[in-house]
Amino acid sequence: MILVDLNKPLNFVFDGKLYQGFEGDTLASALLRAGVKVVGRSFKYHRPRGIMGAAHEETNALVEIHNDGVCEPNRRATTIKLFEGLTAKSQNHLGSVNFDMLAINDILHPFLAAGFYYKTFMWPKAFWEKLYEPIIRRAAGLGSLSHKADPDTYDKGFLHCDILVIGGGPAGLLTALNLGRAGKRVILADEDFVMGGRLLSETYEINSASSVNWAAQTVAELKTLPNVRLMPRTSIYGVYDHGVYGGLETKTDKISERGPRQILWRVYAKHAVLAAGATERPIAFANNDRPGVMLASAIRTYKNRFGIDLQNTALLTNNDNGLMTNAEHIIDTRNNQYIVDVTGRKGVRTVKLNNGETLKAKHIAVSGGWNPNVHLTCHKRGRPIWNEALACFMPDTHTLPQDLSVIGAANGAFSTYGAFIEANAVSVKLGAKAAHLPIAEDAPINITPFWHVKGRKRAWVDFQNDVTAKDIILAHQEGFSSVEHVKRYTTLGMATDQGKTSNVVGLAVLAEATEQTIPQTGTTIFRPPYTPVPIGAFAGAHTGQHFHPTRLTPSHKYASETGAVFVETGNWKRAQWFARAGEKGWRDSVDREVLMTRSSVGICDVTTLGKIDVQGRDAGKFLNKVYVNTFSTLKVGKCRYGLMLREDGIAMDDGTTARLSDTHFVLTTTTAKAGPVFRHLEYVRQCLYPNMDVHLISTTDQWAQFSVAGPNARKLLQKVVDSEFDITNEAFPYMACTEMTVCNGTRARLFRLSFSGELAFEISVPARYGDALVRELMAQGEEFDAIMYGTEALGVMRIEKGHAAGNELNGTTTAAALGLGGFVSKKKDCIGKVLSTREALTGENTLRMVGVIPVNQGDALTNGAHFISQGDAETAPNDQGYMSSVAWSPTLKSYIGLGFLKNGKAREGEVIKAVDFVRSNHVDVKVVSAHFVDPKGERLRV
Amino acid sequence: MIINHPTLGPRDSAEFTYLGDAALLRRPNPKSETALDDFYSYQYLRDNPAGEHRELWYHEQGDRSWLVVTRNTVTHDITKVEFARDVKQAMIEKAIIKRAKS
């Protein structure tokens, strides 16, 4: 019963010519019906090739689909569901597919055997880069790329079920039916767009009616069961740990169609049943790759499912299954008959037999036996075992995961009846009732292995990579005799079909050459994906702007309205500077922001810095464990700077912590380290001190926080802080903190902290008021010419002040290097304390943070430059340290830098060299205190 | 990979971050005379077995609990999942009993 609707024609274009197919066709079946013989050129030898299979095992008919200027290469014509307007092209030819100029490769074949590139293109040496490599690059690969962005979208999803049935042939269908009827949550997945598997391609009868009817009826009943999910056009491509499976569902082959083209599913299944069927393999003989030489099962598929009668067929078979094919001539190897040559470069013309006979034929149906599709059983280290009687690899039940069962042809049960028996058995094992066994054929395969015809002419084993039997024998002759070596030396099985039709034949040829059995020869391992998965499907929606989530600060809208240029800091978008009309570049803006803040008042959104709420009776004790200095002694209403070490003694992060009550601290981190520090604190809390009463929760997003800095900072804040709160210097000194209200009763917190070195505060409100607060501050700040400043100005000011930041806390520096050696409490242990005392990290000649300023005021400094003492050669052994932060200081009208210098503390005043080989910038600099502006800290304390 | 959280049930490993060998739970005594050597071993030396491995995972995108997962590094089978603080608690109690006896 054919599954093509002859009342629904579909127009398509192949290689520039218009053809007609029908609804239900694949591109391959439509081309065959139209009499197209040559559909591509082989990879290496550029030999004309025709369609040889009917599904994913296809090796020759690799085409490009074109739409909208975009090209999708290397698609199997046998798996493309025909649609109206499909435009496809054949691949791998210079000129037309029928007149390929690169066919000269076929004539040069003696020089192009396996591994030829290891032995050629060596002389002259100069020719490699200029001639050989470009030629090889042009010749390599099959399809072409349009170099356009992929216009399609992809999606991802997650499915849960009791049983995942992989394969919708007779075994899979009956299993799904049994389990579905028993109320189990079942997913039934099949790569094809119609369920039924082999039943759709043979003329089997089930219960005295066409097997196609049985498949359709079963699918109809499955559709009525709410606990069953049918997934056609879905390839289960990978088996992962703990019952996780990867599936790729194809919605359409049309490029640029609306909606996701493919969906990548992660399936969580308690149990999986692999009913993936089997794939027929060919026999290798001279010129067996000619257009018209096809798998016998494919010829039957095209006849029974697609209604295409391929006449003048000779059948070559070593088993009974092949005999089901309609053929004018039968060549049975079991009767000592075989093919020794085939003529007809663009399509089979004659077939020469070993008994001297020459037959006229247009097609050769080849049946060398069937390979159970065991691939998924290997994804978790399973190794298939050889079955002598069936001459195929079977899944090894001993290495199968407990939650994976294999049934039907995938388990060597090649008949329909055999499939049903195994389906019932596994259904019972999984808690369902066995169905009444349908009446179906139970023919044995009766195979006598026959792998290849020996001879002088090339006999193809791997059609896609153009690997012949001779290549395999050559590999062995050259010492590459293990199956893993043969694979890589010849590229057998390494094409996009993963050797579905070539692996076993190749193994057999190798076994013979090495005089071993097939089990002794072994097999290479299969890894996911079973069929190709586009990288776009793995990306899903995470492309372009959506590659990672974007975090926005509470003032983002206001900043966008007022000229902010944003920078990405991890996932955050932070204002880098605020551009004003007339400013020529970022330096104009940044210099202005620094000068205005230091002379009047500037406001900066510092919400992104991590805020962690630390509460509990033992909160102070806990902080003592993670910080080098003491926090249990911090008074309520005060803040303190803290430095955190890693357990290996290296500085991890720093911040200020405020104490709001006896049991309540608010700890801050740098923006980048908010996540890692929280993770670290929970680790210390749960894994090291589970008996402490201390609790953590992130409040980074909860509180909008703004730095208000500059000589007029207090005056500005006094306009928003509610009058009952006294923020004069006497009542609210440097490092004080308090809860309060602003703007007539809005809850707020105020911290007197300064990163800039100016008189400064950080004001914090619940984020719902963040936008309103920043607008109010700027409105009230108009009388002071208040400005917003961004991360660049923030950076310039902290460098002018000599505050360490991410560049200095770079994962290699210690507390001592940062000039904070004395800050580490001697009275208590903390994370990192012991290892920080290691000899290599302490002592006189270790790095110490210093400031540097160019000797010639006009000279520019570059970050990353290394320090060399005057008179020393500029070589690595003379390395004295490196520059870690650089800024143009509008305050000092000079470049300034922070860096790490060996024994830096004792070298103030010395002139050294800052050498930058990358940007060719060598500058004389003077070592100075890192605190360039207001070193005594007087401005902070007014 | 799936981690069967003790109270939340099975969760995809994507919700977790991995730290390393659960030997990290045995933080050495910083006051000991051999503290420097002890901490060096603690920080850098690992058994790295091919087989059963007890390791620390953090449920970052879940309940932020630290877990001790017993996982076979060869087969990837997970046989046990415990709260790290329970494991640490048991260690502390054992040490107290040991000290009391000596």
Next chain:
Amino acid sequence: MSKLTPTLSLGGYTREWDTLVLKEYYVGEMISLAVSHGNTDAFSETFETTFGKAPPKASKLVTLKDGFAMLSGADQYLILLNGENINVDQELTKLFSDTAYATLQTDGWASLKLTGPQVYDVLERFIALDLRNASTHYAARTMAHHMAVIVMKFSETEFQLLTPRSSALSFLEALSHTIDNVMGSPS
């Protein structure tokens, strides 16, 4: 000086795809309550007195007099209460005295409601948990598109999703895009 007006995380977003509706939805306030070490029983008593129910168990919402509660960490609860009251955490601190520690969380989260017969078709493209099989009032904290999400099931056709405020726009884009994929673009 003027009073400050609050801003919604998602500007009051609302959109319909046929019978599927996604909209920003605020209850009132959210508070984290961490149980003081060694005071579990006293805490449970106070919880019951204050909210009218025993503290929830893992993965299940408990309906309170004025809202809901869920277990958010091994020794931590997330309380969702109706009505605006920005100082509610301070009030709870007083009520629970030394048995628990309260932290305001409302502003750290954006809240969305997804309703309609197609909720599962959408959510299976978004969240890895087995929501179809979950009971009513299932509540879990997990992730979606690399962002944290707290998902709460109110019925077969009603879900509430909470996500951190700073990435809420990205979350909304991801979710509405997912709905477009499943339902086609909105009417």
